[in-house]
Amino acid sequence: MNITAKVVNTFREKEHENHIYNAGDVYPVTGYKATDERVKFLSDVHPQLKKIYLADIVREGEALEYPKHVGGGTYELSNGEKVKGKDEAIIAEDLLKQGE
Secondary structure (H helix, E strand, O other): OEEEEEOOEEEEHHHHEEEEEEOOOEHHHHHHHHOHHHHHHHHOOOOOOEEEEEEEEEEOOOOOOOEEEEEEEEEEOOOOOOOOOOOHHHHHHHHHHHHO
């Protein structure tokens, strides 16, 4: 299964020959694979640096789920609107789904 994600903070990927990923890049670059363990580590808040490096994780064959975390406590709804806060985004997405 292929996994891709959006880079939200610049980092050097030691498992990809020290490739530097910049915010906005797609992870992983061509020629490399992403493992579930590594994606989980990079998408969780780093214990010392207090930030995440990956968001919008997509596993091939899975439907994209909303709200999507896009970094900095901001979430994107299925209509493209951005909302601050996870709880607020979940409520807003539920309201959008009810209106369908």
